[in-house]
Amino acid sequence: MSYSTMENLLKPDFFNTSNDTVKTMMSTVISATLPKTNNTKLTKPVNFTFRHIREFDPSGSLSCVYWNTSEWIVDGCSILKTNSSYTVCSCVHLSTFALIMQTSCPPESSQLLNLLNLVCVIVGLVSFSLALLTFALCQWSPRVNNVARINICISLLLAHLLFLLTQHLLNIIRPQQVLCAVISGLLHFFFLSGFVWMFIEAVMLFICVKNLSQISSKKREVLSSGFLCMIGYLIALVVVCVSVGLVPEGYGSERCWIKIDKGFIWSFLGPVCVILASNTLLFIKIFISLNSTLKSLNVEVSQMKQTKIMVFKTLAQFVVLGCPWILGFFTNGRKELEILFLILNSQQGTFIFLIYCVLNNEVRHHSVYMYNLDVFTEVHVLILVICDF
The missing domain is CATH 1.20.1070.10 (Rhodopsin 7-helix transmembrane proteins)
Known part of the structure; x- marks a missing residue:
């Protein structure tokens, strides 16, 4: 399932990092589930291709994240491939996913x-x-x-x-x-x-x-x-x-x-x-x-x-x-x-x-x-x- 405006609620600022950066949502928020089962862990990772909804900044840092109760975290997710148009994320579990880019704060x-x-x-x-x-x-x-x-x-x-x-x-x-x-x-x-x-x-x-x-x-x-x-x-x-x-x-x-x-x-x-x-x-x-x-x-x-x-x-x-x-x-x-x-x-x-x-x-x-x-x-x-x- 894809949520076209969910980033207005699950904002990228909920992605807590140690460094002070500007966080931008680079994709729509999606959810992946298996019907009739509560098992969210996978024996093999699943890949998601996110199309960028905003202009890509080459100097920025991308992160594949998922929603964990009250914040975005990266546990179990990684980036396989990325370019100026889309990014491929790999995750070992099912959840609600998004792609967030971090850029340095303006001087x-x-x-x-x-x-x-x-x-x-x-x-x-x-x-x-x-x-x-x-x-x-x-x-x-x-x-x-x-x-x-x-x-x-x-x-x-x-x-x-x-x-x-x-x-x-x-x-x-x-x-x-x-x-x-x-x-x-x-x-x-x-x-x-x-x-x-x-x-x-x-x-x-x-x-x-x-x-x-x-x-x-x-x-x-x-x-x-x-x-x-x-x-x-x-x-x-x-x-x-x-x-x-x-x-x-x-x-x-x-x-x-x-x-x-x-x-x-x-x-x-x-x-x-x-x-x-x-x-x-x-x-x-x-x-x-x-x-x-x-x-x-x-x-x-x-x-x-x-x-x-x-x-x-x-x-x-x-x-x-x-x-x-x-x-x-x-x-x-x-x-x-x-x-x-x-x-x-x-x-x-x-x-x-x-x-x-x-x-x-x-x-x-x-x-x-x-x-x-x-x-x-x-x-x-x-x-x-x-x-x-």
């Missing part, structure tokens, strides 16, 4: 890293929220298209919020394999859609720079908001659906993220690399176009300040949208780079809020105007105070 530095991650993600979520409120409440010029920036904030806000909740409820979510897989699929979709919107933002910035050198009446219109939304989310949805169709068991790792085995992680890294490379080429082309446009501008018209602002936003855009993720490819377990990646990645909302809201003259002028009218609510005033700061 104190990891706990500090988790605390830093919590603080940084919360700050980033607040910044995303403030940026969305600013985009929604401020009156923008008709020439300003914030569709990509708004959807970047929405995608990354949902992704970071879901990831934060998942990691703090991991002990509850992880035993539910279907829920864990669904959450990892949603995280895949939200983060990937954020990248797609980053690419769309770079394309729109490139079009904007190209239009600087054109006569106003001949400037090309930017794609409609509805079409952009369809592109921004449909591409990410197609990638996730294809990934599910090809490798349905690729979702639901130990931390409810994409599994790194079998190369499935490239369903996320592959599109990320393509988008980062495309953004890099676009930004190079933007700088070339800016330089060409600057030479052809009339010096008497005060274009220098506007050009400097455009260059600053281009540089800031590259830092905000690309550099944190590029850094993630080179961490290789180095704590210093991991901390830097964590801070930069979690503070994308803060960067967006600072660049496009706090340092935006249009927002500042609008805030002064609304102060004079004195018709904003307290929430609106809070945003405007921050903008004026």
